[in-house]
Amino acid sequence: MWLFALPALLINVCIILIPGLLTLMAAFFVWDGVGTPAWAGLANFHSLFDDPVFWTALTNNFIWTAIFLIVPMCLALVMAAALMMVPSSRIVVQCIIFLPRILAAAVTGRVFQGMIFSPVTGLVGWLNGHGLSISDPLADPDRSLYAVAAVDIWHWWGFLAVVYFAAMRQISVDQIEAARLDGAGFFALLRYVLLPGIRPTLVLMMILTVIWSFQVFEFIYIVTQGGPANGSEVLATLAYRNAFFAGDIGKATAAACVMSLFGLCATSVYLWLQTRDSASAA
Amino acid sequence: MTESRLNRTLCLILIGVASFASLLPIVLAVMNALKTTVEISTNPLAPPRQLxxxxxxxxxxxxxxxPSLLHTAExxxxxxxxxxxxxxxxxxxxARQRGRGFRLLTFYFMASITIPVQLYLYPLYFIFAKLGLVNSIPAVALIYTAMFSPFSIFLLRTYVVSIPYxxxxxxxxxxxxxxxxxxxVVLxxxxxxxxTVAIIVGLNAWNEFVIAVTFLQNDSNVTAIVKFYNLTGQYSTDWGEMLAAAVIIVLPVVLAFVLLQRRFIDGMTAGAVKS
Structure with missing residues (x-):
């Protein structure tokens, strides 16, 4: 029977597990990617912690986590509850808000750069010409992280709303009708019936949000490359640049380890929940 | 009664605003793909005067x-x-075996879903470089297989469980x-x-960025996403042409989504909805 699982396992071990373990090892060596690695102890971690950019990146990862635990969550919950209240054209609306999720990050990133944020060709530029004075947020180190987060939120929140809506549909109709007959308004219904009803889904999505927030790379690398002046730097972009542009594999792998360590806490909660569920389902 | 009607109206307004926000960047991109760069900078919100x-x-x-779309398809x-x-x-x-070893294997695949690309990317790159596998399309497909199969295994497992023993x-x-x-019998x-797995995996492979941009560096074998990324810097000038390229790359995906939306949505939300 093991033969059935062997090909999938073999590919996974060769591509993910072994290189993953090598990363943990490489963090303790000095290596430029070509020559012989030399033992370095904690030197890579010291040089990482001495780098102020590392602390900017780590802070940005925490800010990113906080943003994504709040903004898309609230948007999606309110949207899903609104869909519960309106019985018509649900499928069309779901498709529309899901659409951004299937578009490639590289394309979405560029479209936002050109059509939304650009002071020349974008919405920002148009608003500037119509009395509002906003500068290009991508050129501002203090705002670039939030601008990229806005792109990722656009891409992500509709998917989340569809997930929550699917979960809310599993709540018994009687419960919702009873609350309505008792005169519960929109927010009372959301607070006392819908939210408790989708708690397992909500918890799972929050844990996944934490895991993904420490891995975030694509949108930031595509839109700002971590800049300007490291304003939108996160651990993943820091690691990537160190590995492929600065040739400092030790520092890159050390940053990858730090970022995995934070994800690991959330991952263990995720695994505990998932195995508990699959055990109870069996 | 009036309050519930008010609620319903507010919900409709909310849904309208949300749909508008989701569509706005897409509509802007398609509209401006048909304009000259001068026209775009004059007013990005105006519809094209001439297509x-x-x-x-x-x-x-x-x-x-x-050629790059062909590589993506490959x-x-x-x-x-x-x-x-x-x-x-x-x-x-x-799905069928209950032994301790198989439970461990399930746990291993579950854990590998949450492992960040960054944790294995760097050694993998240098190993592949040594083996001469950089710039190879099958090698990239192999990495994608490792990345996307754990999710596929869990999706398929629920199908097997529903087949009567x-x-x-x-x-x-x-x-x-x-x-x-x-x-x-089972297959x-x-x-x-x-x-469903084919659709989701195909979508992910079509859109994937990090692995493609790292492992495909030769202009003659890049995927469409990498080609697009390399062509368009942050300070790109020919936005009309760039947006047209964006529309071409995204169009097959959107068409597939319109035709098979239920499968896309069910497949991508599978595992996220808990009861």
């Missing part, structure tokens, strides 16, 4: 989008085949081996699951 289809022909020719097809071939048998044993028992009586049971019934 400049030449943006599309010049994007297609200047960027050599044709990577996606190879990945789909490899994921289906390896994940289906694996999902079958994980009695069918396999019946074939056992007829003397079927484990492989025959899988191939002749045909997994078809809808395999179709």
């Amino acid at each position: 400049h289809w030449e943006n599309f022909t010049s994007a297609w020719n200047n960027a050599a989008l044709g 990577v996606a097809a190879l990945t789909i085949v490899m994921v289906c071939a390896t994940a289906a048998p694996c999902a079958y044993v994980l 009695a069918l396999e028992e019946a074939s056992e009586v007829d003397g079927a081996t484990a492989w025959q049971k899988f191939y002749y 045909p019934m997994m078809r809808p699951g395999l179709l």
